[in-house]
Amino acid sequence: MKIRHILITLSLGMGILAGCKQKAEQTTYGPVTADDIKSHIAVLANDSLMGRKPFTAGETKAISYISSEFKKLGVAPGNNGSYFQDVPMVQVTGTPSATMEISGKTHISLKKTEDFVVFSRHEDANIQLKDAPMVFAGYGIVAPEYHWNDYAGLDVKGKVVVVLVNDPGFKSGDKTLFKGDTMTYYGRWTYKFEEAARQGAAGLLIVHQTEPASYGWSVIKTSNTGPKLYLQAADKYKSRALVEGWITDSAAHQIFTAAGITGDIRAIARKRDFKAIPLGMNLTVGLSNSLKYSMSHNVIAMIKGTDKPDETIIYTAHWDHLGIGAPVKGDSIYNGAVDNASGVASLLAIAKAYTASADKPKRSIVFLAVTSEEQGLLGSEYYATHPVFPLAKTVANLNMDALGFYGPTKDLSITGKGQNDLDDYVAAEAAKFNLELKGDDRPGAGSYYRSDHFNFAKVGVPALDLNNGTNSIEHGEEWGKAKKKDYNDNNYHQPSDNYSADMDCTGMAEVANVMYNIGVKLADETTFPGWKAGSEFKALRK
Numbered sequence: 255m256k257i258r259h260i261l262i263t264l265s266l267g268m269g270i271l272a273g274c275k276q277k278a279e280q281t282t283y284g285p286v287t288a289d290d291i292k293s294h295i296a297v298l299a300n301d302s303l304m305g306r307k308p309f310t311a312g313e314t315k316a317i318s319y320i321s322s323e324f325k326k327l328g329v330a331p332g333n334n335g336s337y338f339q340d341v342p343m344v345q346v347t348g349t350p351s352a353t354m355e356i357s358g359k360t361h362i363s364l365k366k367t368e369d370f371v372v373f374s375r376h377e378d379a380n381i382q383l384k385d386a387p388m389v390f391a392g393y394g395i396v397a398p399e400y401h402w403n404d405y406a407g408l409d410v411k412g413k414v415v416v417v418l419v420n421d422p423g424f425k426s427g428d429k430t431l432f433k434g435d436t437m438t439y440y441g442r443w444t445y446k447f448e449e450a451a452r453q454g455a456a457g458l459l460i461v462h463q464t465e466p467a468s469y470g471w472s473v474i475k476t477s478n479t480g481p482k483l484y485l486q487a488a489d490k491y492k493s494r495a496l497v498e499g500w501i502t503d504s505a506a507h508q509i510f511t512a513a514g515i516t517g518d519i520r521a522i523a524r525k526r527d528f529k530a531i532p533l534g535m536n537l538t539v540g541l542s543n544s545l546k547y548s549m550s551h552n553v554i555a556m557i558k559g560t561d562k563p564d565e566t567i568i569y570t571a572h573w574d575h576l577g578i579g580a581p582v583k584g585d586s587i588y589n590g591a592v593d594n595a596s597g598v599a600s601l602l603a604i605a606k607a608y609t610a611s612a613d614k615p616k617r618s619i620v621f622l623a624v625t626s627e628e629q630g631l632l633g634s635e636y637y638a639t640h641p642v643f644p645l646a647k648t649v650a651n652l653n654m655d656a657l658g659f660y661g662p663t664k665d666l667s668i669t670g671k672g673q674n675d676l677d678d679y680v681a682a683e684a685a686k687f688n689l690e691l692k693g694d695d696r697p698g699a700g701s702y703y704r705s706d707h708f709n710f711a712k713v714g715v716p717a718l719d720l721n722n723g724t725n726s727i728e729h730g731e732e733w734g735k736a737k738k739k740d741y742n743d744n745n746y747h748q749p750s751d752n753y754s755a756d757m758d759c760t761g762m763a764e765v766a767n768v769m770y771n772i773g774v775k776l777a778d779e780t781t782f783p784g785w786k787a788g789s790e791f792k793a794l795r796k
Contacts (some may be wrong), residue, residue, distance in 0.1 A: 255414070260358050260420070261734050262362075263736050264530060265593035272599075272724055274640045280309065282552070282696060283686075283687050283767045283768060283771070284607065284766075284767030284768070284770050284771055285607040285610060285611070285739060285767070285770065286600070286603045286604060286606075286607050286763050286764040286766040286767045286770055287603070287763060288758075288759040288762065289759075290599075290602075290606060290763075291596070291599045291600055291603050291759045291762050291763055291766065292599070292757065294323070294593055294595070294598065294599030294601075294602050294603070295595045295596060295599045295753050295757070295759070296753050297319060297710070297720070298319065298573070298591075298595035298598055298599060299589040299590065299591035299752065300480070300589070300750075301314050301495055301587050301589065301752070302424060302469070302588075303316055303319075303370070303453075303576055304577060304578055304587060305575050305576055305577035305579075305580070305587050305588040305589055305590065306548040306573060306574050306575045306589075306590060306595075306627070307347055307421055307480075307574060307575065307576060307577025308343065308483055308625050308626050309343070309436030309483065309546065309548055309550060310531075310573055310577055311323065312393055312646070313550060313551070313574070313625070314752040315577070316573050316574075317338065317551050317553050317573065320474075320573060320602070320623050321337035321338070321555070321599060323602050323605075324337060324553075324602070324605060324621065325337070326490060327602075327605055327606055327607060327609045328555070329400075329555040329556065329557055329605050329608075329611055329621065330553030330556055330558065330620050331554070331555060331657060332419040332555045332556040332557065332620055332621070332642060333442065333486045333554045333642050333677040334642075335391070336554075337553055337554060337555060337586045338551045338552070338553060338554070339551065339552040339553075339554055339636075339637065339640075339642060340549045340551060341485070341549060341550045341551060341552055341625055341626070341632065341633055341775060342485070342486040342547075342548075342549055343378060343483050343484060343485055343486060343547075343548065343549070343550050343611035343626065343632065344484055344485075344486050344545060344546070344547050345480070345481050345482070345483050345545070345546040345547075345548070346373070346374070346377070346482050346483075346484065346543050346544075346545055347376060347382075347475050347480065347481040347482075347543065347545075347546075348372075348373045348482070348541045348542070349374050349541065349542045349543075349706045350366050350371070350373075350540070350541050351539055351540040351541070352365070352366050352537065352543070353365060353366065353369050353539075354360070354366075354369070354372070354501075354537065354539040354765050355538045355539070356388070356509060356512075356535050356536070356537050356538075356706045357385070357538070358533075358534050358536055359512050359513065359534050359590060360510075360512045362436075362508050362512065362535075364501065364505050364510060364683060366580040367475050367479060368502075369501060369502050369505040370500065370501045370502070370505060370539075371458070371474055371479055371500050372498065372499030372539055372541060373478060373480040373482055373497075373498055373499060373541070374494075374496060374497050374498065374541050374543060375484055375491035375494045375495055376491055376492060376494065377490040377491060377541075377543070378492065378544055379542060379543055379544070379545075380478075380540070380541070381496060381497060381540060381541040381542075381543060382540045382541075383414065383456060383457055383496060383497050383537060383538060384538050385536040385537075385538055386412060386414045386457060386536060386537050386538070386614075387412070387413045387414070387532070387536055388413065388415075388416060388509070388532075388533040388535050388537050389408065389410065389413050389414070389415055389530055389531065389532050389533060389535065390415075390416045390417075390510070390513070390515070390531045390532075391404045391405060391408065391410070391415045391416070392404040392417065392418065392458075392462075392522075392523035392524075392528050392530065393418050393420070393421055393422055393440070393441070393478060393514070393523055393524075393792075394415060394446045394449055394450060394458070395421060395422075395431075395440045395445075395449065395729060395771060396449055396452075397438075397440050398565070400432055400637070401526075402432075402526075404417070404523075404527070404528065404530060405449075405453050405530065405624045406477070406530075406541075407529070407771035408453075408457075408530045408569075409417075409531075410453050410454060410455040411454045411455070411456070411511075412456050412764070413422045413455060413457075414455070414456060414457035414458070414459060414460075414497070414537045414581035415450055415453075415455045415457070415458050415459070416459050416461065416506070416509070416533070417446050417458065417459075417461070417779055418458055418460070418461050418463070418519065418520060418523055419441070419443060419446070419460050419461065419462065419463060419466050419467045420437055420441040420466035420467070420698065420700075421440045421441035422523065423435065423436070423437075423438070423460055423524075424433075424437065424441065424464070424698050425466070425521075426467050426524050427554050431524065432591050433671065435528075435603060435697055435698050436694070436697035436698065436790055437698050437699065437700030438700075438747050438790075439700070439790070441466075441488045441700050442703045442704070443460055443467075443500075444630065444651070444703070446458060446460055447494070447495065447498050448691075450495050450498075451493055451495055455495045456495060456496050456497070457495050457496060457498070457499075457537070458495050458497075458498050458499075459499050459500065459501050460500045460501075461500075461501060461502075461503060461506040461519075462501065462502055462503060463503045463520075464501050464503075465698075466520070466698065467475070467741075468698065468699035468700070469742070469747075471502055471615070471642060472747075472748070473746065473747050475580075476579060476580065476747050476748070477576075477590070477628070477747060478499070478500065479580075479643070479743065480579060481546075482523065482627040482629060483550070483626050483630075483631070483632060483787075484630070484632070485533065485635065485636055485721065486682070487615075494534045495558040497539060497541065506519070507603060508531065509535065510533075512533075512535065513533040513534055514530070514533065514568065514752075515531065515533075521579070527618070529622055531680065534795045539551050550625040550626055550632075550633070551625060552622060552623065552624045552625055552636070552637055552772070553573065553621075553622070553624075554620065554621040554622050554623075554642060555605065555620070555621045556618055556619065556620045556621070557608055557609070557614075557618065558613060558618050558670070559604075559614075559615050559616050559617040559619070559777065560576075560614050560615070560616050560708070561616035561617070561620040562616055562617045562619070562780075563618050563647055564642045564643075564644070564645065564647050565615065565618065565647045565648075566618045566619070566620045566648050566649060567615075567617060567618070567619055567620065567621055567623075567648075567649050567650055567652065567776050567777055568620040568643070568650070568651050568652070568710070568715075568721040569599045569601055569604060569620065569621050569622065569651075569652045569654070569669050569769070569773065570601075570622045570623075570624060570633070570634060570651060570652070570653045570654070570704055570706045570707065570710075571594055571597030571600065571601045571617070571623055571624075571653065571654045571706075572594050572597065572598075572623070572624045572625070572626075572627030572628070572655065572705070573590065573594070573623045573624070573625065574590075574594075574624075574626055574627060574628055574633075574649045574749060575588055575590025575594070575595075575628060575751075576590065576628055576772045579749075581749070581751070582587030582748055582749050583749075583750075585682060585749035585750070585752075587749060588748070588749050588751070589749070589751060589752050589753065590628075590751055590758070591709060591752050591753040591754075592656050592659050592741065592745070592751050593655070593656040593747070593751055593752050594627070594654075594655050594656055594657060595722050595748065595753070596654070596657040596659065596740075596759075596762050597653075597656065597657060598623050598739060599604070599762070599763070600654050600762055600763075600769075601621055601654065601767040602621075603763070603766055604621075604766055604769060604770045605621050607767075607770050608770070608773075609665065613771075613774075615637040615774065615777035615778070616777055616778050617649060617777040617778075617779075618643075619773060619777060620643060620646070622634075622637065622784050624706050625774035627655070627705065628707055628747075630707070631706055631708060631709055633706070634706035634707075634709040634710070635709045637709070638709040638710060638712065638713045638715075639713075645713050646717045647713055647772060648710070648716070649716075649759055649782055649783070650676055650715065650716050650718065650776055650783055651707050651710035651711075651715050651716070651717040651718070651720050652676075652701075652720070652769050652773060653705055653706050653707035653710075653718065653719045653720075653767065654719075654720065654769065655706070655719060655721075656721070657722065657761065657762040657765050658722040658723075658734075658738065658762065658765075659719060659722060659757050659758060659759070659761070659762070659787060660726060660733075660737040660738070660740075660758060660761060660763040661727065661728055661729075661736055661758040661761050662722070662727045662728075662760045662764045663722045663723045663724060663725050663726055663727060663728075663734060663759050663761055663764070664688075664689060664690060664725040664727055665689055665691070665692050665722070665723030665725070666680060666683075666684055666689050666690070666691055666692065666721070666722060666723055666764075666765070666768065667692045667693065667694065667695060667706050667720070667722065667723045667724075668680055668691065668692070668693055668694075668718065668720060668722060669689075669694055669702050669707075669719035669721065670692065670693075670694065670701065670702030670719065670721070671692070671693030672693065672786060672788075673711070673716075673717075673785065673786060673789050673791065674716040674718070674783060674784065674785045674786055674788075674789060674791075675704065675783035675784050675786065676715070676717075676718040676736075676772070676783050676787075677718075678783075678787075679718075679772045679775060680718070680720060680768065680772065681775070682727050683768045683771055683772065684768075690723065690775075692723050693724050694724075695738075698779040700748075701719070702719065702756075707719045707774050711759065711791045711794075712791070712794070713794060714785075714794030714795035714796075715795070716718060716782075716783045716784065716785060717794070718766065718769075720765055720769060721765060722761040722762075722764055722765050724738055726739075739754075767788070
C-alpha cells in the first residue's frame with residue numbers, strides 16, 4: 255500500500271528536552287538515551303495527532319511519522335518492501351437507548367453512561383433486546399482445570415447473563431482458589447464476553463467494581479462509548495451475544511436486592527457450590543449502529559540477521575490511543591503520552607541503538623508498532639493470526655506499554671512474572687546493575703492479558719512485558735508508588751495523559767536499555783526461550 259507521508263514539524267528546543275535530567279543518564283544501562291525517547295513523545299503526543307485514533311487523520315500522521323523515523327535510521331521495511339501491514343477493521347458507532355428498563359418484581363430504570371454502557375458487535379443498524387430474562391451466573395467462568403463451571407446446567411439462550419469482573423480467587427483469602435489474588439485470563443472482561451458467546455447468551459452485562467476491575471467507572475465510559483473498532487469477521491459477529499456491556503456496582507445492587515440477593519455478592523459467587531440464580535426480571539434495551547469498513551495499519555520494520563535471518567525477535571508497542579472524546583476540564587484530546595507514546599518512542603530509540611552498533615545481530619530484529627490496542631489488542635491479534643514472520647521461528651516478543659514517567663528506579667517490574675524463560679534474561683540484567691526484580695505490583699489487575707504481548711503468548715511465543723518499578727532512585731519507594739497511583743487514578747485514559755516539558759524520561763530509558771540488551775543476547779544465541787512449568791501457554795509452543 256502507499257501512504258502519503260505527512261511532515262510533522264514541531265519546535266523542539268533544547269529547553270523542552272532539558273526536562274530529562276542529565277544527572278540520571280548514568281542509570282540507563284545502555285545506548286538508549288532519555289532525550290531520544292522524549293523527542294519522539296513530544297511529537298506522538300502532540301495535539302496535531304488528535305489522540306492517534308485508528309481510522310482518523312491522527313492515524314495517518316502517527317504511522318507516517320513512525321515509518322519515516324525508521325526510514326531515517328536505515329531500518330528496512332518489514333512487510334515485503336512495505337512498512338505497513340493492512341489490518342481490515344469495522345468501526346461500529348452505537349447509540350444506546352437513553353435508559354435500560356428492567357421489569358418484574360419491581361421496575362428499575364437505569365441511565366445511559368451513568369448506570370450502564372452497552373454495545374454490539376453485530377453489524378446491524380438496529381439492535382433490540384426486549385423483555386429478555388436475566389440470570390446471575392457468578393463470575394461467568396468455565397474452567398475445567400480449576401473444576402469450575404458457572405454455566406453448569408444453565409440454558410442462557412435468549413437470556414441476559416449478569417456476571418462479576420475478575421475471578422473467584424481475587425481477595426478470597428484462599429491461594430488455592432484459581433491463582434489467589436493473581437488474576438487468570440478467566441477474570442478478564444474479554445473472556446467473559448467470549449464465554450457468553452460460546453454459551454449462546456443474548457446479552458452479557460459485567461458488574462463494574464473498582465477494586466477487582468483495577469480501574470474506575472470513568473475508564474469504562476471512555477473506553478466503551480462512541481465509535482468502537484473490531485477486526486472484520488466473516489460472520490459479521492453473529493456468533494457474539496447481541497448486546498454486551500457493563501453496569502455500575504450501584505445498579506447491580508438495585509437489581510440483586512430486587513431479586514432477593516443480599517450480602518457480599520463476590521463471596522456468594524466464589525463458593526465452590528455456587529449455582530446460577532435466575533433474577534426473575536426482564537431487560538429491555540436498544541441500540542442503533544452505524545458501520546464503517548476500512549483499513550487500519552500496523553507498522554513493521556526490520557534489521558536482517560547476519561546468520562539466521564529467518565529467526566526473529568519482535569519488539570512491540572502500540573501506537574494508538576483514544577482520539578478525541580468527551581472533554582474533561584476543557585480538554586477533549588486523549589493524547590496518550592504515557593499510554594503509549596512512551597512505548598513507541600522507546601521502540602524507535604531501541605532501533606536507533608541497533609543501527610548505531612558495530613555488532614550486527616545474528617538473528618533478525620523486528621520492530622512492530624501495532625494499531626488498536628485500546629480497542630481490544632486488535633493490531634497484535636491480527637499480526638498473530640496473520641504473521642509476516644513464521645511464529646515457529648519467532649524467538650520472543652518484547653513489549654513496552656505505558657512506561658514510567660517518574661524517573662529511574664532501583665527496581666524492574668515484569669508483568670506476569672513467572673510465565674516464561676525471558677524472566678531469567680531480565681534477572682541477569684537486573685543482577686548486572688543491582689536492580690531489584692519484581693512481579694506485578696497489582697497482580698489482581700490481570701496486566702499480562704491487557705497488552706499486545708498477550709496475543710503472542712496466545713500463539714505460544716514467549717512474551718515479555720517490562721516496566722520500571724516504583725522505588726525511585728531520587729525520591730524513594732513511597733513517592734514512586736504515589737506517582738504511579740496518581741497516574742492510574744487520575745490520568746489513565748484521560749485527556750490529562752499529556753506530554754509536558756518536565757516529563758522525566760530517564761526511567762523509560764532504563765527499561766528500553768534492558769530490553770535492548772535482552773534483544774542483543776537473544777539475537778546472538780542459537781536456543782529458544784520456553785515457557786515455565788504451570789504456564790497456560792506452555793502447550794501452545796509445543
